[in-house]
Amino acid sequence: MKEWFKKGEHWVWFSASTVSISVVLVVGLLLMISFRGLVHFWPHSVYEYEVKTDNGKLEQVVGELHEVKSKEFKDPKAEDGIVRIPQYLLKVGNRDVYGIDFRWINSANIIGRQDILDDGVTVVERYEWGNVYGHLEYIKQDGKIVARGDNVLPMMQQLVDSGLDLHNQIRYIEKVIIGGINYKLEQLRLNEKRLETDGEYTAEKQAEFEAERTTLKQEFSDQQDTLKVLYRQSNNLGEVTLQIAGNKFIHVPLKSIVRFWQPNNMTFGEQVGFFFTSIGHFLIDDPREANTEGGVFPAIVGTVTMVILMAIFVTPMGVIAAVYMSEYAKDGILLRTVRISINNLAGVPSIVFGIFGLGFFVYIIGGSIDELFYSYALPSPTFGTPALLWASLTMALLTLPVVIVSTQEGLSRIPRALREGGLALGATKSETIMKIVLPMSMPAIMTGLILAVARAAGEVAPLMLVGVVKLAPELPIDLNAPFIHLDRKFMHLGFHIYDVGFQSPNVEASQPLVYATSLLLVLIIIGLNLGAITIRNKLREKYKALDN
Numbered sequence: 001m002k003e004w005f006k007k008g009e010h011w012v013w014f015s016a017s018t019v020s021i022s023v024v025l026v027v028g029l030l031l032m033i034s035f036r037g038l039v040h041f042w043p044h045s046v047y048e049y050e051v052k053t054d055n056g057k058l059e060q061v062v063g064e065l066h067e068v069k070s071k072e073f074k075d076p077k078a079e080d081g082i083v084r085i086p087q088y089l090l091k092v093g094n095r096d097v098y099g100i101d102f103r104w105i106n107s108a109n110i111i112g113r114q115d116i117l118d119d120g121v122t123v124v125e126r127y128e129w130g131n132v133y134g135h136l137e138y139i140k141q142d143g144k145i146v147a148r149g150d151n152v153l154p155m156m157q158q159l160v161d162s163g164l165d166l167h168n169q170i171r172y173i174e175k176v177i178i179g180g181i182n183y184k185l186e187q188l189r190l191n192e193k194r195l196e197t198d199g200e201y202t203a204e205k206q207a208e209f210e211a212e213r214t215t216l217k218q219e220f221s222d223q224q225d226t227l228k229v230l231y232r233q234s235n236n237l238g239e240v241t242l243q244i245a246g247n248k249f250i251h252v253p254l255k256s257i258v259r260f261w262q263p264n265n266m267t268f269g270e271q272v273g274f275f276f277t278s279i280g281h282f283l284i285d286d287p288r289e290a291n292t293e294g295g296v297f298p299a300i301v302g303t304v305t306m307v308i309l310m311a312i313f314v315t316p317m318g319v320i321a322a323v324y325m326s327e328y329a330k331d332g333i334l335l336r337t338v339r340i341s342i343n344n345l346a347g348v349p350s351i352v353f354g355i356f357g358l359g360f361f362v363y364i365i366g367g368s369i370d371e372l373f374y375s376y377a378l379p380s381p382t383f384g385t386p387a388l389l390w391a392s393l394t395m396a397l398l399t400l401p402v403v404i405v406s407t408q409e410g411l412s413r414i415p416r417a418l419r420e421g422g423l424a425l426g427a428t429k430s431e432t433i434m435k436i437v438l439p440m441s442m443p444a445i446m447t448g449l450i451l452a453v454a455r456a457a458g459e460v461a462p463l464m465l466v467g468v469v470k471l472a473p474e475l476p477i478d479l480n481a482p483f484i485h486l487d488r489k490f491m492h493l494g495f496h497i498y499d500v501g502f503q504s505p506n507v508e509a510s511q512p513l514v515y516a517t518s519l520l521l522v523l524i525i526i527g528l529n530l531g532a533i534t535i536r537n538k539l540r541e542k543y544k545a546l547d548n
Helices: 002-006 009-041 149-198 203-235 268-284 297-328 333-345 350-373 388-412 416-424 429-458 493-502 507-542
Strands: 046-052 058-074 082-091 102-106 110-116 121-126 131-141 144-148 239-244 248-253 257-261
Touching: 009 268, 009 507, 046 082, 058 102, 058 131, 082 507, 121 239, 131 149, 131 248, 144 149, 149 203, 149 257, 257 268, 268 297, 268 507, 297 333, 297 388, 297 429, 297 493, 297 507, 333 388, 350 388, 388 429, 416 429, 429 493, 429 507, 493 507
Parallel strands: none
Antiparallel strands: 046 058, 046 110, 058 082, 082 102, 121 131, 121 257, 131 144, 131 239, 239 248
């Protein structure tokens, strides 16, 4: 044993066990997030309970069973003085009737046994007020019942499909066409102000602006007329009546229904199809109901756009700094101080970078840009406000030390003989660096970029100060020139997780979305990193012979 310790074998085993524990913890965390996130999309069976209330009355409770926990109560008759009674968390929906989405039920108050409702129970997902749980009764149009009994389901499916088609048309006109018209009108107004400020607003220019404004207003009016027709058609779809718990009835306008399903009547194949359809809705829909329902598409676009811009900014800055310190700067106290400072920057809390970005980029740089180039738009700021550009630059500064250190490591591994050979063949120092040294250092540069992307995609604190918002009225990328709007605020998956998890008024409804969004963020980071790793491996193979 002493010989074993003298050889240092115990340190090898200690290191291996530590790495193994870390891997198990990471894999376990990912599995937990995956399970809790993906189960949100699976159709849950609907249960019915008969519960005895505090005043002794019996109450019928219907909903999806989401969680079971044991609660401890003091009981002198018990062996340890404590009795544990299961508590059921049910998603009862019908928020416009009950005022809540979820409800805890004490199993001691349940009369009889837990029972699954019959196959006819229907779950209706709405744009507002959450889900409805009940039995289909009849469909009414223009005050007349047009379907009842077995005829309700097929007719409802047809009307809901028509309502979704009308909803998509309305949404496209409002967000894309009318949004584009409003954007052009605003740009027209700003151009007029700019010409007035510069003293170039002539009668000819005024006539051109008025003609263009008249055309845009006419397009706006035409689209408004189209919207009125679509809204009228949507209102004429009618409403469906469902019987909910307690023999109550609820009337749901068909235009407000996203989709509906009968979970207790689904086959396994239908459940799988519903699962993937739900994931699709989550990825392409906009958030609803204070981000507790709907999808995360704007947050996906904002996250990916910010990370790509960050990579575009940080890569040249980091590479140029590393090349200068490694190839041009003379070794001395100043250079050593700079290197120590760069290493220390990697340990600075991210919120400090956010404060710096807000003060320097937004207020100083952005304010100066507004005064120099957008003075006609003041006091409304153009770049002197948190936006996508400043968020990307702030994250570039945050990850800059990682790229610099990684690039320096790659440069130090290039043999001196290659540099001398390039100079001996008549190349200048800059040509040798650009054509020999940097290409061979690309794997190390890509490694730094991978680490930078992984950190930037998950940071939240600095983004809260320099551009990210709870709900963005417009995407940072659209069909209006210049297509990528650096002056817009944006949504981010990391902030979305924080907002839904800690700021939501409906905690129980938000928990599944926290796990689902976290899993999506991890997958996006993995996808971005896999792309960078693929490029790095190809470059590594390309220069492998020279590196050896």
